[in-house]
Amino acid sequence: LISLENIYKIYKRGDTAVHALDGVTLQIENREFVAIVGPSGSGKSTMMNILGCLDTPSDGTYIFEDKDISKLNDDQLAVIRNRHIGFVFQSFNLLPKLDAVENVELPLTYAGKKGSVRRERAVEMLNAVGLGNRIHHKPSELSGGQQQRVAIARALSTDPPIILADEPTGNLDTKSGREIMEILKELHLSGKTIILITHDISVANQAERNVHIQDGKIVNDVKVVG
């Protein structure tokens, strides 16, 4: 499904260079549940942005469902993102002027869904993450963990086959975090591919496979036992 081949992401600053990704090769099959684990600054979000077609590598090849991503133009990339991938960002990226339900409707709008269908689906997703009584709150009128849950609801609204989630439980208490993991596990059982970044080893252990990254390199790739 997904194949990163010797991927580099290098930021040049004057005469120094930061190798955010430093030669990453990784394959992820359909329906896998993978956790990407590693220290702060090790390249996890950079890898997610490339996997999600939001960023291009400095070198190397990214094959997504048999297509070489570097050969596609912006419109083609936008279609791939909208139809195939639900993205939960580490800093949520909600639109401040839209309320919770409008934020969750956004991917449905891009997918061409009609108004009443959109609203119904968006409300359903907000209920699923426990925010049924916050649907008309703007992001500034929500707690940190509530904003994170709106971002999760938005990622799931078009029922995408692949979910990329960057620290989806970082701002959540244990109970809310567990509810989110239950949703992700159910989605996985229903056939979705789930790639999530986490620092929390108890979250990583709920995936089937853990990929360890350090200084932009993959240092370990293991099946989760038990």
Added chain:
Amino acid sequence: LISLENIYKIYKRGDTAVHALDGVTLQIENREFVAIVGPSGSGKSTMMNILGCLDTPSDGTYIFEDKDISKLNDDQLAVIRNRHIGFVFQSFNLLPKLDAVENVELPLTYAGKKGSVRRERAVEMLNAVGLGNRIHHKPSELSGGQQQRVAIARALSTDPPIILADEPTGNLDTKSGREIMEILKELHLSGKTIILITHDISVANQAERNVHIQDGKIVNDVKVVG
């Protein structure tokens, strides 16, 4: 030192009202190390904003070092914040156009520190949180956990007597999170008052006292044993 007396924070929305804080009474003495724990949406950040003089209650009294905060004007509140409180925000609140060292220098500038003194202190703080090699990166050129660490360095830069930290380790891996907790514990031993919000029970257990909040009310207030 700090006394919240029957504090309410109520947001009216049409004919409904959200009681973010619903009658909170709490005293915190000089040099205490308190963790505020509770579910997502329970009122923790709202309480921090009131403690940090960034927000005013709808009802109730806040006495800070024998001063009734509701009787002070904006300038007096700004002086209190700058001289007494270092604040780590849940969403960091870094200035996007300033690089890391300029962001960390900001409270030092308000405190009237000279240029070379400011720069030296800001660099020292960034080194302390492991970001000595990122001082000229802007927030958009930093990972989530690195941005969080810049926010922590900024909170500590004026060496304030009180530190209010809202989820300071939420975006950090175990090792970086532990380094931050070591810094906070050292600061506590050196005489500072530390109030931190966390969902992480292993972080809360490193404080001396845990205050549990739920639906805007304090439901438990316990000494940490061991």
